[in-house]
Amino acid sequence: MTQQQELPTLLSGYDVDLFRSGKHYHIYNKLGAHTGSEADIQGGTFRGVGAERGGSVGYR
Structure with missing residues (x-):
């Protein structure tokens, strides 16, 4: 079994609550x-997606 790595996020718990209730007007x-500098991550790019009922999201 592979261990899942916890990744950095731009979403706070409050953001998630607003998003789920349909009231996050600045999502x-x-x-x-x-870019990594915007997300306080060294190098690379941070990608955020909304997949409310998705079990996982992948990139190619």
Whole structure:
């Protein structure tokens, strides 16, 4: 069994609550692609997606 790695996120618990209730009017600031410096990650790009009922999300 592979161990899942906890990844950094731009979403706080409050963001998740607002998103689930359909009242997060600035979610566009959190989802999509952000450079590593915007997300406090060294190098690379952070990608945020919304998959409410998705078990997982993959990138190719």
